[in-house]
Amino acid sequence: MRAMAGDHDAFAALANANVDRMYALARVIVRDADRAEDATQEALVRAWRELPRLREPAKFQAWLRRLLVNACYDEGRRIRSRSEVVLLADHHPSIADESAGVIDRDRLDRAFRRLPLEQRVVTVLSHVEGLTHEEIAETLGIPLGTVKSRVRYALAGLRSALEADDRTPAVESRRRAGGTGRGA
Amino acid sequence: MNVNRLSTELIDRELGVWLRDESDTRAPAGLVEDVFARTSRMPQARRWWPPVRAARSTGARPWLVGGRPARAAWPRVSAVAGITALLVIGVVLVLGTPRFGPGPGATAPPSVNPSASPSPSLAGPSLPPPPSAGPTVIGGLAAIGIPLGTDAAPIDVTAAFDAIWVANIHAGDVRAYDGATAAEVARIPLGSASWFGITDDGLWVTSQNGTGITRIDPVTKTLAEHVGEVPPCGAPVLALGSLWQAACDGNVFLRIDPETHRQLPSISAQGHGFLVAAGGRLITTGTEGLAVVDPETKTVTSIGGRAAQGAEFIASDGTTVWVKNQNGMARLDPTDGSVIAAFPYLAAQAVTFSGDHAWMTVTGQGVLEIDLATNQVRRTIPVLPSPLVAREAGGALWVTDFEQSQLWRIDL
Numbered sequence: 001m002r003a004m005a006g007d008h009d010a011f012a013a014l015a016n017a018n019v020d021r022m023y024a025l026a027r028v029i030v031r032d033a034d035r036a037e038d039a040t041q042e043a044l045v046r047a048w049r050e051l052p053r054l055r056e057p058a059k060f061q062a063w064l065r066r067l068l069v070n071a072c073y074d075e076g077r078r079i080r081s082r083s084e085v086v087l088l089a090d091h092h093p094s095i096a097d098e099s100a101g102v103i104d105r106d107r108l109d110r111a112f113r114r115l116p117l118e119q120r121v122v123t124v125l126s127h128v129e130g131l132t133h134e135e136i137a138e139t140l141g142i143p144l145g146t147v148k149s150r151v152r153y154a155l156a157g158l159r160s161a162l163e164a165d166d167r168t169p170a171v172e173s174r175r176r177a178g179g180t181g182r183g184a
Numbered sequence: 185m186n187v188n189r190l191s192t193e194l195i196d197r198e199l200g201v202w203l204r205d206e207s208d209t210r211a212p213a214g215l216v217e218d219v220f221a222r223t224s225r226m227p228q229a230r231r232w233w234p235p236v237r238a239a240r241s242t243g244a245r246p247w248l249v250g251g252r253p254a255r256a257a258w259p260r261v262s263a264v265a266g267i268t269a270l271l272v273i274g275v276v277l278v279l280g281t282p283r284f285g286p287g288p289g290a291t292a293p294p295s296v297n298p299s300a301s302p303s304p305s306l307a308g309p310s311l312p313p314p315p316s317a318g319p320t321v322i323g324g325l326a327a328i329g330i331p332l333g334t335d336a337a338p339i340d341v342t343a344a345f346d347a348i349w350v351a352n353i354h355a356g357d358v359r360a361y362d363g364a365t366a367a368e369v370a371r372i373p374l375g376s377a378s379w380f381g382i383t384d385d386g387l388w389v390t391s392q393n394g395t396g397i398t399r400i401d402p403v404t405k406t407l408a409e410h411v412g413e414v415p416p417c418g419a420p421v422l423a424l425g426s427l428w429q430a431a432c433d434g435n436v437f438l439r440i441d442p443e444t445h446r447q448l449p450s451i452s453a454q455g456h457g458f459l460v461a462a463g464g465r466l467i468t469t470g471t472e473g474l475a476v477v478d479p480e481t482k483t484v485t486s487i488g489g490r491a492a493q494g495a496e497f498i499a500s501d502g503t504t505v506w507v508k509n510q511n512g513m514a515r516l517d518p519t520d521g522s523v524i525a526a527f528p529y530l531a532a533q534a535v536t537f538s539g540d541h542a543w544m545t546v547t548g549q550g551v552l553e554i555d556l557a558t559n560q561v562r563r564t565i566p567v568l569p570s571p572l573v574a575r576e577a578g579g580a581l582w583v584t585d586f587e588q589s590q591l592w593r594i595d596l
Contacts, residue, residue, distance in 0.1 A: 008224065015216045023211035028203055037212055041219055048223040103198045112199070116494065116510040127200035128207045134393065141570060141587045143339055144353065144392050145378065145417050146496055149457060152432060153494050155192050156455075156471055158199065 003051055011051070015044050018061075022068050028124050029072045031113050039071040046071070062139050065129070069121050069140065076117040103162070111161035119154035122147055322594055323550070323565040328366050330591040332359070338584035338591060340419065342380040343577030344387055345402035350584060350591055351377035351389055358389055360405060363578045366593050370405040374398055381420030383427055383442040390416040390429065397429050397438070399445055409445040412438045418497065423461035424479055430459045430468065437468075437477060451477065454484045462500040462518040469495035474505060474521045489521020501537040501556060508532050513544065515559065525559035533586075538576035545571040551583060567592055 002010035022043060026036035046067050054063055112120065125131045125139065133151070137144040320327050332338055337354035347360040347369065358377050360370040376393035386399040386408065396412030397420055414434030421428045426448065429438040436450040437459060456470040459477070466477040473489035491514035492498070492507045499506045504524055505516045513527040513535065531547040535554075541562065542554040550566040551574045567574070570587040576596070583592040 008220070011223070012216065012220050015219055019211045019216050020209075023215065024207040024209050027209055028206045033212075037215060040211060041215060041222075044216070044219040045222055045226070048219070049226065103195065105202055108198060108202050112202075118510060123199060124203060124207075127203045143378070143572070143586065148415075148417060148432065149496055152457070153471075155196055155199075157494075158195055159192065160471065162195070 003048075011048055015047075018064060019044070022064070025065070025068060025124060025128060026072055028128060029069070029117070029120050030075050031109075035075045039068065039075045042074065043068040043071040062135075065125070066139050066141070069125075072121065073117060107162060107165050108158075110165060111158045114161045115154055115157050119150045119157060122150045123154045126151065322567060322592070323563075325565065325594050325596065327592055327594040330361070330366055330593070332589045332591055334589060336589040337586055338572070338589065339378045339392075339586065340380045340389075340573050341575050341582045341584045341591065342382065342387075343575060343582070344380075344382045347402075348577065348582055348593075349380060349387060351380060352589075353378050353392060356393075358387075358400060361591070363580070372400060372405060372407060374407055379416075379419035381422060381427060381429075383422055386442075386445070388420050388427060388440075390418075390420060392416060397427075397440070411440050411445070411447045414438070418458035421459045421461050421466070423466050426479070428459050428466060430457055432457050439479070451479065451482045452484075456484055458495060458498045460498045460500040460505060461502075462505045463503050465518065467498070467500070467505055467518050469498055469507065474507075474516065474518060476518075487518065487521045489516050489523075491516055491523050491526070492521060497534065499535045499537075501542065506535050506542070508535075527554070527559075533571065534573045536573065536575050543574040543576060543581065545574050545583070547571070551581065565594060567594070 003014050019040065023036055023040045026039040026043075027033060030036050030039060043064070047064055050067070054060065115123075121140070122136055125136045126133070131139065133144055133147045137147045140147070318329060320329060332350070332352060333355060335354045336352040338350050338352050340351045342349050343363065346363075348363050350359045350361070352359065353376055356373060356375045356377060358372045358374065359368055360372075361367065362369050374389070374391065376391040377389045378392035379390045381388040381390075381397070383399075385402070387402050388397050388399050390397050392415065395415055396410055397416055398410045399408040400406070401408045412429065412431065414431040414436065416429050416438070417432035418430050422442065425442075427440040427442045429440070430453065431438055431450075432453070435453045435455065437453050438450050439448040440446070441448055453468070454470075456468040456475055456477075458469055460467050466479065467487075468475050468477055468484060469492050470484075470486070471493060472486045473492040474487040475484050476487055477484050489507075491509070491511070492505070494509040496508045496510075498508075500518075503518075505518045507514050507516060510530070511526075512529050513532045514523050515525040515527075516522065517524055527544065529544065529546045529549070529552075531549070533545040533547060535542050535544045537543075537556070540556050542556060544552045544554055545567075546552060547570050548568070550564050550568060551571050552564050553562040554560070555562050565581070567583050567585070570585050571592075572584045572586040574581055574583045576582075579596055581592075581594040581596055583594065584590075585592065
């Protein structure tokens with residue numbers, strides 16, 4: 001409440017209490033440490049500016065989460081506007097450890113990176129934040145049906161990407177090797 | 185282990201474990217300090233309604249309905265604020281007395297740049313109450329704001345049986361309004377309400393948070409039959425002699441006899457989603473784009489169309505299909521999925537049709553009127569901040585605002 005009234009130190013305390021969680025969320029959404037840092041910082045700056053307009057302080061966490069998601073969207077748009085290409089991590093042909101019954105995490109990572117940002121956001125809010133579809137809809141300000149369709153398409157997209165990855169020839173794996181980076 | 189043998193449930197579970205592990209990280213040192221430095225001389229945004237002392241100075245305390253008291257640390261009330269409040273009072277009195285207390289700027293919505301680039305950022309921070317309720321002017325058009333109550337969350341609005349109907353998903357009711365007076369004439373609770381379909385003797389509404397679809401008797405304005413035990417997705421469609429409802433979670437298309445109101449055998453959706461009727465055919469969407477549903481053979485045949493992949497919603501003007509996905513809105517030929525026109529509005533929410541034009545809602549921009557012959561935007565009516573569905577009826581445009589729990593009637 002003090003931060004809403006312009007108390008800068010109180011805002012710093014709020015930021016300190018939330019920054020790790022925000023950064024962690026941004027990191028899994030945008031899949032890049034630098035951009036996650038930029039998104040987190042931008043979200044916190046917006047939070048400072050917009051705090052007086054927060055009508056329900058009890059919903060501060062949801063509000064902050066929404067600011068962060070919007071900052072992640074902006075990061076994604078910035079990437080697209082620069083025609084930037086995300087290079088993928090080294091390719092591993094085996095997707096699963098059959099004995100353990102789990103999908104290889106590098107391949108999961110590559111598949112996840114191929115999802116549109118909107119679909120990544122709903123899966124992260126669901127799995128990392130533990131939000132229900134209804135809570136995600138409220139957080140993002142979108143209809144519940146949109147949340148459900150994004151979740152569904154995310155899973156379908158992951159499956160498609162994993163299947164495509166399974167079929168990727170070795171020559172492409174060499175072309176794509178070199179880790180995650182930024183293009184021009 | 186081949187991926188083809190992985191179930192969706194397993195992928196989802198593994199994704200969850202991986203994401204939670206990936207999120208086990210801490211912010212880089214100095215991040216908060218950087219924010220602190222950036223904001224140290226940055227002023228905070230002003231509220232969109234007047235602080236208490238400014239209102240008191242004008243004797244206009246009732247204005248604070250829906251607002252909240254200012255705090256001691258609020259920037260000092262200046263003479264400018266008082267003058268602004270007085271000016272606003274004058275404007276409000278000239279244009280009519282609102283039923284609810286608006287603040288500065290209440291007689292006109294926040295300005296927007298109609299030519300602004302579409303933005304995927306759906307919405308900003310939690311917003312104050314709608315800048316206007318009751319009579320006002322939007323984009324030069326007379327309008328009435330109808331507050332639906334906190335968290336009503338209206339989705340669809342339609343005109344049928346001499347009334348305007350609004351489905352409120354969070355309030356869990358359907359409300360009927362008199363089109364001429366905008367007065368509420370009926371309220372029908374049913375748990376969850378989202379999208380409408382109209383048949384000869386019924387207003388059907390989906391229960392997106394629940395299951396199935398329910399018919400409302402338009403004469404008695406009471407609940408009649410409930411059909412289907414799977415969660416619906418999208419709006420119902422009257423086509424080929426049946427009322428159809430996609431049920432994505434159940435992977436079926438529900439089929440209802442519009443005369444007997446009984447459920448007919450469903451058709452497997454085969455992984456497809458929303459339904460729409462176009463060109464005399466029942467069209468759906470899937471990972472491959474558009475597909476056509478044949479009720480006779482119970483088959484779903486791919487049409488194609490990349491612009492329909494990842495569809496978030498679809499609609500039809502009767503002959504063409506409109507699809508919104510991550511790239512914006514596209515108008516497609518349902519015979520081959522080819523793109524007739526593209527509308528790069530990433531924040532498009534819905535589209536409806538009336539005569540020779542379409543009404544497309546875009547978060548942060550308003551309601552766009554699109555000429556169906558030229559695919560050009562004729563005008564933008566700045567209904568802000570989050571118009572969801574706009575429906576033209578009786579010389580007016582009715583618009584739901586999902587986030588602000590508001591219904592607008594705009595005289596065209």
